[in-house]
Every structure is written in structure tokens, then in C-alpha cells.
Amino acid sequence: MALPYWHSDPEGWDTCSLGFYELPGLTSVKVKRGPNLDPQTAPGQVGARVVFKGTPPGTVTITNRIWEQSHVDSLMSILRNFELMTPQQYRYIASGKDGKTQGAPKAALVISHPVAMIRQVRGVIIQNVDGPNQSGDIWETTIDCLEYLPPLKAPTPAGKVVLPNVQNKLATPTAPSAAIKPRP
Numbered sequence: 001m002a003l004p005y006w007h008s009d010p011e012g013w014d015t016c017s018l019g020f021y022e023l024p025g026l027t028s029v030k031v032k033r034g035p036n037l038d039p040q041t042a043p044g045q046v047g048a049r050v051v052f053k054g055t056p057p058g059t060v061t062i063t064n065r066i067w068e069q070s071h072v073d074s075l076m077s078i079l080r081n082f083e084l085m086t087p088q089q090y091r092y093i094a095s096g097k098d099g100k101t102q103g104a105p106k107a108a109l110v111i112s113h114p115v116a117m118i119r120q121v122r123g124v125i126i127q128n129v130d131g132p133n134q135s136g137d138i139w140e141t142t143i144d145c146l147e148y149l150p151p152l153k154a155p156t157p158a159g160k161v162v163l164p165n166v167q168n169k170l171a172t173p174t175a176p177s178a179a180i181k182p183r184p
Helices: 069-083 087-094 114-118 166-171
Strands: 026-032 037-040 049-052 059-066 109-112 123-135 138-147
Touching: 026 114, 059 069, 069 123, 069 138, 109 114
Parallel strands: none
Antiparallel strands: 026 059, 037 049, 059 138, 109 123, 123 138
């Protein structure tokens, strides 16, 4: 999917899909992600040593605004389906109809929105739904999600890792093959 330019395709920035469901009305997405840093200060000292402790999954906030009866009906149906989902249904929605994963891990819902695309968020798990809350003629629902990041493979077991000596192989001259003759 190509990233829509907001001047020529503003509707592309106003829609969001979760799994197979496209949210009705106007939708905005915010992604917050950063490293887990532990500043360690010594007593009586100025400054700190900062220890990097990995990068946790980002938080994704989806804000949906609706104003028509058709939006209300659609959102009500979608939210009911999300609240009743079992882990098996999460896996079904995250994979395509043919059972193959379409860009997201099998334990999360695929998210499709330009902000998620820019921040390279492919899958989310819904943590909390707030609303719909009324503000004048607009009803607003906030869906808080956690970015799904599959666990990395276990690190190499402790011990000596032997790498081939590339320097020696590069430095050893090889004789030209007898089958290859120079041009006259």
C-alpha cells in the first residue's frame, strides 16, 4: 500500500482498518514508542549514566469520531465483535481469509492507517476502549492498543563463537585457472 499524500488524498488519513473492519466516520491514529532508558545517578553527583534496557512495544491510540446513525450502527457492531473476541478469533482476523498472514503476526489485529505505516506498526492488541462519549453532535471513541512485537529468538548460548578467518582467505593469492586463457 502506498502512503497517501494528505493534500491529494485527505480521506486516506481519515480512515483506519483493524483486522477486517474499517472504522466508520473520521479516525486519527497516534503512535508513541521509544527506548526504555534507566538514568543511574550517583549520590551527590551531577549527571547520570544512562543504561539502555531495550525497546518496549509502542502504544497506539485510535480516536474515532462519528455523527450519523449508520456510523453508530457500524461502530456498535465492530466494538461488540472486538469485546467478544477469543484468542482464536484474534488469530483468524490477523491472518487473511486464506489463512496466510497479511503483514502482521498471528496474535494481533492488522492495522492499516498512514501513521501506523510511517511508524512501521503492523499489528496491535486492543487494551482498552473508552466511549463512545458525546460532545455536541459528535460521538468520540478512543481505542488504546499495544503494538504487537513478536519475541525475538533466544540469544546464542554463552561460550566462544568461532568465526572463520576471513582475512587469511582474502590475503591468499590464487593461481589463475588453466581453463581460462588470457585474450591475445
